[in-house]
Amino acid sequence: MSVSTMKRLTVIATLNDADAILHRLMKLRAVSLEQAPADDRETLDHYAPLANVSEASARVARVEGVIPVLAKHSRQRKKFFAPQAPISPEAFRTNGRFDTAWKVVEETDKILTRQAELRGERENVLSRMRAYRPYLNLEFPLDFTGTETTRYFVGSLPGGLRPERIENALTDIAATVHLLGTDGTGVYIAVIAHRKEEDAALRALSGLGFLRAPLPTEHKTVKQLLDGAQKECDAIEEALARLETRLTVLSEKLEEVEILSDIERTALIAEENKQKLSMTDQCVILTGWCPASQEPRITTVLSDFCTAFEFAEPKEGDDVPILLRNNGFAKSFEWVLGMYAYPKYGTFDPTFIMSIFYFLIFGLMFADAGYGLTLMVACFGAVRWLHPRESMKRFLLMFGYCGISCTIFGILFGSYFGNFPLAFMENVMGIPADALPNLSLLPAEAANVAILFDPIQNPMAFLGISLGMGALHLIAGMGVKAFVLCRQGKVIDALFDIVTYWILFAGIGMLFVSRTVGIVLTVVGVASVLLTQGRQKKGIPGKIAGGFLGLYNLIGYASDLLSYCRVLALGLAASVIGQVVNILATLKGATFAGILLMLIVFTVGHLLNLVINILGTFVHTSRLQYIEFFNKFYEEGGTPFKPMAPADRYSKDITPAEGETTTEKDGQLKINFD
Amino acid sequence: MNFFEMIFTGQNIALLGAGLAVMLAGIGSARGVAMVGEAAAGLLTEDPSKSGKALILQALPGTQGIYGLITAFLIVFKIGLLGTPVELTVSQGIYFLMAALPIAIVGYYSAIKQAKVAVSGIHLIAKRPDEVGKAITAAALVETYAIFAVLISMLLVLFAKV
Numbered sequence: 060m061s062v063s064t065m066k067r068l069t070v071i072a073t074l075n076d077a078d079a080i081l082h083r084l085m086k087l088r089a090v091s092l093e094q095a096p097a098d099d100r101e102t103l104d105h106y107a108p109l110a111n112v113s114e115a116s117a118r119v120a121r122v123e124g125v126i127p128v129l130a131k132h133s134r135q136r137k138k139f140f141a142p143q144a145p146i147s148p149e150a151f152r153t154n155g156r157f158d159t160a161w162k163v164v165e166e167t168d169k170i171l172t173r174q175a176e177l178r179g180e181r182e183n184v185l186s187r188m189r190a191y192r193p194y195l196n197l198e199f200p201l202d203f204t205g206t207e208t209t210r211y212f213v214g215s216l217p218g219g220l221r222p223e224r225i226e227n228a229l230t231d232i233a234a235t236v237h238l239l240g241t242d243g244t245g246v247y248i249a250v251i252a253h254r255k256e257e258d259a260a261l262r263a264l265s266g267l268g269f270l271r272a273p274l275p276t277e278h279k280t281v282k283q284l285l286d287g288a289q290k291e292c293d294a295i296e297e298a299l300a301r302l303e304t305r306l307t308v309l310s311e312k313l314e315e316v317e318i319l320s321d322i323e324r325t326a327l328i329a330e331e332n333k334q335k336l337s338m339t340d341q342c343v344i345l346t347g348w349c350p351a352s353q354e355p356r357i358t359t360v361l362s363d364f365c366t367a368f369e370f371a372e373p374k375e376g377d378d379v380p381i382l383l384r385n386n387g388f389a390k391s392f393e394w395v396l397g398m399y400a401y402p403k404y405g406t407f408d409p410t411f412i413m414s415i416f417y418f419l420i421f422g423l424m425f426a427d428a429g430y431g432l433t434l435m436v437a438c439f440g441a442v443r444w445l446h447p448r449e450s451m452k453r454f455l456l457m458f459g460y461c462g463i464s465c466t467i468f469g470i471l472f473g474s475y476f477g478n479f480p481l482a483f484m485e486n487v488m489g490i491p492a493d494a495l496p497n498l499s500l501l502p503a504e505a506a507n508v509a510i511l512f513d514p515i516q517n518p519m520a521f522l523g524i525s526l527g528m529g530a531l532h533l534i535a536g537m538g539v540k541a542f543v544l545c546r547q548g549k550v551i552d553a554l555f556d557i558v559t560y561w562i563l564f565a566g567i568g569m570l571f572v573s574r575t576v577g578i579v580l581t582v583v584g585v586a587s588v589l590l591t592q593g594r595q596k597k598g599i600p601g602k603i604a605g606g607f608l609g610l611y612n613l614i615g616y617a618s619d620l621l622s623y624c625r626v627l628a629l630g631l632a633a634s635v636i637g638q639v640v641n642i643l644a645t646l647k648g649a650t651f652a653g654i655l656l657m658l659i660v661f662t663v664g665h666l667l668n669l670v671i672n673i674l675g676t677f678v679h680t681s682r683l684q685y686i687e688f689f690n691k692f693y694e695e696g697g698t699p700f701k702p703m704a705p706a707d708r709y710s711k712d713i714t715p716a717e718g719e720t721t722t723e724k725d726g727q728l729k730i731n732f733d
Numbered sequence: 734m735n736f737f738e739m740i741f742t743g744q745n746i747a748l749l750g751a752g753l754a755v756m757l758a759g760i761g762s763a764r765g766v767a768m769v770g771e772a773a774a775g776l777l778t779e780d781p782s783k784s785g786k787a788l789i790l791q792a793l794p795g796t797q798g799i800y801g802l803i804t805a806f807l808i809v810f811k812i813g814l815l816g817t818p819v820e821l822t823v824s825q826g827i828y829f830l831m832a833a834l835p836i837a838i839v840g841y842y843s844a845i846k847q848a849k850v851a852v853s854g855i856h857l858i859a860k861r862p863d864e865v866g867k868a869i870t871a872a873a874l875v876e877t878y879a880i881f882a883v884l885i886s887m888l889l890v891l892f893a894k895v
Contacts, residue, residue, distance in 0.1 A: 398866025518891055622877065628884040635803045635887075642815060671799065674792055679880075681866070682873045 062408045063382040064351040065700070066370040069344070076364045077106060077336065077343040081329055083360045086716040088704040089353040091380055095337040095344045106336035106343050115327040122320040125167040132303070132310040142446055143711040146318055148325065160319035163312045170302050170309075177302075181295045188288045190273050193247040194281045196239045201284070202276045210257040214271040215245040216264070222246075228267055234260040247272075317709035324706035332703050348380050348700065356716075379404035381697035389414040391456040399685045400695035407543050409693060413684050416532050420683060422464025423528055424626045425633055425676040426514070429476035430669050431465030434458055458673070472521075473499065473509025476665050477637020480508050486645035487653070514627070515634055522627045529623025532683065533616065534561065536691030543692055555591035560616070563588060585610065619687045625679050633672045640664030743821025747812050750826075750833030751805035754886065758801025758840030758879075765794025765848030772855040779859065786858050786865045790851045793872045797836075797844035800883035804836045807890040819895050832889035839882035847875035 068090060072080055084090045095103075151157055197213060205211040216225070218241065225236055225248070234252035241247065252260040261269070274281070337344050349357055354370055361368050373379045381401040383393050385408070392414035402408055422431070438459030442452050469475065484490045492506035499509040501520065507513035514521035537557045544553040563584025570577030592612075593605025644660040647653030689695070705712055773787035808829050813819040821829075854868030 399870070515891070518888060624884055625877065625880045628880045628887070631887055632800065632803050632883070635806055636799070638810075639806050671796075674789065675796055678789075678793070678869055678873045679876075682870055685866075685870050686874070 061384055062402055062404060062406065062697075063384045063700075065348050065373060065379050065382065065404065066351050066354065067346065067373055067377070068349050068357065068368065068370055069346050070361060070366055070368040071342050071344050072364055072366040074338060074341060074343055076366070077333075077338075077345075078329075080345070080361070080364055080366070081332060081336075083363075083716070084357070085325070085329060085332070085703050085705055086712065087353070087356055087360060088702045088716075089356060090347045090349045091700060091702050092332050092335045092345065092347040094335045095346050103337040103339060103344070105334070106338045107330065107333035109334065111330045112327070112334060115323070115330045119320065119323045119327050121168065122164050122316060122323050125164050125171070126313070126316060126320060128167060128171065128306065129163075129310040129313040129316060132306045133313050134307070134310070135313075143448075143707060144314060144318055144709060145713040146710045147714045148322055148705070148712055149714070151318060151322060156315060157319065157322065160312065160315040163309050163316055164319065167306065167309055170306060174299060174302055177295050177299050181292060181299075184288050184292045184295065188285060188292070191281055191285050191288070193240055193242060193245065194272055194274060195285065197249060197281045200278045200280055201274050202278045205251070205254070208254055210252050210254055210260075211249065212252075212261075212271060213239070213247070213249045213274070214264075214269050215247050216270075217268045218242065218244045218246060220246050220267060224267065225264075228263040229260060232256050232259050232263060314709075321706040321708055321710045324708070328703060328706060349702075350382050350700070373404065377404075378698065380700035382700040383408055383410055385410050385414075388460065391453045391460060392417055394450070394453055395457065395681060395684070397699065398681070399689065401697035401699050403694045403697050406694040407539060407546075407692070409539065409689070412535060412539060413688065416535065416688065417680055417684060418460055418464045420528060420532070420626065421461040421676055421680045422466075422468040423525065424629045424680060425461075425465050425672055426468035426472045426630055427474040427476065427633060427637065428466045428469030429474070429479065429665070430633075430672070431462045431467075431469050433669060434462030434465060434673070438462060458677075461676075471509065471511045473507045473511075473513055474634055474637070475508070476661075477634050477641050477668075478507075479637070479641050479661075481506060482638075482641035482645045487649045487657070489649070514630055515638075518627060518631065521630065522624060525623050525626035525630075526620060528626065529620050529683075529687070530564070532623070532688055533619055533691065534564070536688045537561070540692035555587075555594065559584060559587040559591055560612075563613070564616075622687055623683065625683075629672070629675055629679060632675070633668065636668045636671075637665065640668060741823060741826075743823050743826030744812060744818065746823065746826030747808055747821055747829035748814075750830035750837075751808040753830070753837040754801040754804040754808070754833040754840070755798075756801075757837040758804075758844065759798040761841035761844030762795050762798030762801075765797070765844040765851075766791055768845075768848040769794060769851045769855065772852040776855050776859050783858060783862055786862065787855060789865070789869060790854050790858075790872065793851050793869070793876065794844045794848040796876060797840035797847075797879045800836050800879060800886075801840050804833055804883060804886045804890065807887060808833060811890055811893055811895060821895060825893075825895060828893060829890065832886055832893065834886075835882035836879070836886040840879050843875055843879040843882075847872050847879075850875055 070080070193215065194213060199211070203211060222238065225246075229236065232252070233256045234250055237249040237251070239247040239249055250260060250264070275284070277284070279287075335345075335347075349370070351370075357370075358368075381404060383390075383396070383401070385393060389411040393410050395417065396410050396413065425431075438455040439462075441447060442455050442459070447455060481492050481495075484495075485492045495506040495508070497503050497507075499507060499512050501512040501517060503509075503513060504516055505513075507516065512520055537560065541553040541557040544550070544556070562580060566577055566580030566582070566584045568577075569580055588609045589606035591606075592609025593602035596602050596605040640660065644657045644664065645653075647656050769791040773784075773791050776787055777784055809815060811819075812821060812829070851868070851872045854865075854872055857868045858865050
């Protein structure tokens with residue numbers, strides 16, 4: 060439950076070793092690089108040209124571009140939590156798998172280009188066929204233009220033209236029109252005109268919008284042309300189908316290409332990090348950050364090379380990256396903290412104390428044993444059997460733990476999928492709910508299965524518990540502040556800024572228990588706040604004003620506290636919707652149709668309620684941490700420590716690095732950061 | 734009994750309250766979710782991998798509609814429409830109507846305001862996907878007032894004497 064101590068690492072090595080050192084450090088996953096000093100431009104130079112990065116990223120883009128294509132053709136169903144393939148990158152490069160995978164990428168690329176070409180060609184042929192089809196009835200070959208005395212031509216007129224109009228236009232002209240066909244867009248005709256009347260006929264027809272047919276002048280009939288085009292089209296289709304089959308064959312190598320994409324991405328990461336190195340004629344300088352606990356491993360690696368290196372304490376003003384160190388339970392809540400902000404270096408890491416309150420408030424807000432168990436089974440089950448990645452695993456574990464809390468509070472407040480036990484008893488089994496003895500601790504007006512009480516019947520008591528939890532949360536927040544102040548040696552500030560308010564709160568609380576004690580404590584509290592809050596102001600008027608301002612802070616504390624009534628509101632919301640689902644589910648009683656209806660409505664309804672409420676509860680529990688809890692003490696603003704590491708989206712490097720131990724369980728590598 | 738008395742029974746006035754809670758809060762949520770959805774679709778054309786984050790932001794202004802629904806259900810329970818109907822006086826009916834107003838009005842207004850914050854949140858995660866926590870928190874701050882309103886509405890209905 061703290062922020063790990065970090066060290067600034069500076070390494071000077073020979074130029075020849077630079078790549079190898081970077082490679083080995085990446086494998087350690089324990090160092091993040093910083094831009095090496097560039098203040099002295101005359102002697103220091105960039106180690107690697109920027110062009111290397113764009114070249115590496117082009118390779119990555121090429122490999123990653125074909126993955127979706129191959130995945131689409133792959134017969135294997137893609138699993139949601141696909142396991143990472145265990146590999147050794149060195150072996151992958153040397154034993155030919157690297158080259159084979161690249162060949163697959165290149166061939167897939169070629170196929171994709173060819174497919175695009177073929178599709179273009181097919182579109183051409185199809186549009187040609189569309190243009191020919193209306194003239195299908197033409198029986199003359201297309202190079203036929205007439206006899207000695209006649210002219211013959213074909214073309215189209217605008218659609219919807221009545222035949223009489225054509226005849227009218229051609230009266231007094233020695234020409235005859237043969238109708239080939241009509242469709243929505245045109246009337247297609249063949250015209251035979253006397254040679255001398257050709258121009259007149261064309262003029263008359265042009266007046267109607269006549270256009271010559273877009274047909275080639277070949278010694279073929281339209282039917283032959285169409286048949287030819289159809290053959291072309293078939294050939295293209297066949298070629299496309301062949302390419303598709305080839306893609307399906309290639310997709311069997313999908314896994315290899317995925318591994319290749321990791322290898323290429325790792326190379327890109329290495330290139331990006333090389334940009335941060337500076338060099339002289341002979342040497343290269345590398346600076347970065349590492350957790351103090353990792354010193355021995357890094358030392359082992361660096362000792363293999365001819366290097367000079369040092370681990371230095373961070374200086375004032377350094378932007379030290381943050382690595383949180385927590386136990387397994389709290390570790391699962393680190394991402395909730397990360398969604399807000401990481402703490403500054405050297406300040407308090409609130410993850411552990413936040414995780415406890417997160418657990419409690421989540422459970423109280425969504426108190427239902429049925430939903431809680433569902434959440435636990437789903438989350439812990441997914442972690443157990445689907446082997447998700449670290450970040451997904453933490454996400455699931457967090458909700459799984461919250462499920463435990465929901466279950467506990469659900470049993471206390473008698474909620475099992477809303478009021479399902481009661482609804483089932485009454486509507487399906489036919490036992491009146493009033494027959495149940497009241498087992499809860501508080502007197503109840505109606506039947507319930509709670510150990511404490513039913514929040515719907517007794518919302519005020521639940522509001523009390525919500526606000527009580529809120530008070531605890533706020534006091535814990537102030538306690539952390541007091542602890543931080545004491546650690547900085549400001550005991551006086553802790554006493555005056557925190558303890559005085561606690562006396563005041565205790566006094567207000569005691570008013571409800573014992574009037575005299577309450578009044579005395581309140582007066583002492585008010586007096587101490589008035590006397591101490593102006594202590595940093597100058598002059599008597601400033602000190603008095605400061606004291607009253609300190610008292611005014613009570614409003615802030617009160618509004619923080621009232622914010623916790625959302626626990627009651629969201630809790631009631633979940634149970635009321637649950638009740639409605641139960642009423643609908645048990646509507647038809649104990650008949651066959653009734654049970655069937657119950658199963659369907661129960662599953663769908665409660666699943667919906669579960670999803671809605673997980674979202675709401677997650678958002679509002681987080682908010683109570685971020686706004687109400689953190690503003691009491693939190694100093695945020697650190698950047699998370701992201702050590703440079705090989706890409707592991709699809710594969711995992713199983714060759715051990717220095718200081719790593721392979722655990723028996725599923726052969727996973729564990730790095731001990733402690 | 735004249736026409737006026739037949740229409741404005743205690744029962745019907747209470748139902749008007751339940752209806753307003755569902756309708757106004759529901760309209761607000763529908764508008765809000767639609768606003769965020771439009772912005773989210775724009776984001777997803779650029780980067781479909783952010784759909785999870787966008788979906789959370791889109792769902793946020795939807796809760797007011799649910800709060801309205803819950804209040805309506807509580808009123809319907811309380812006046813016994815799902816079991817044996819309770820005879821309500823006109824003033825009792827008006828009590829339920831009044832009880833429904835906080836979530837009806839605040840629900841409508843806060844859903845739209847929350848949606849505006851969520852739309853800004855969508856723009857935020859377009860540029861900085863890691864800051865989704867802050868975008869959600871900013872939108873959740875607006876929802877506080879809908880929660881206060883539904884709390885009062887629910888408590889008023891739960892404590893109604895019928």
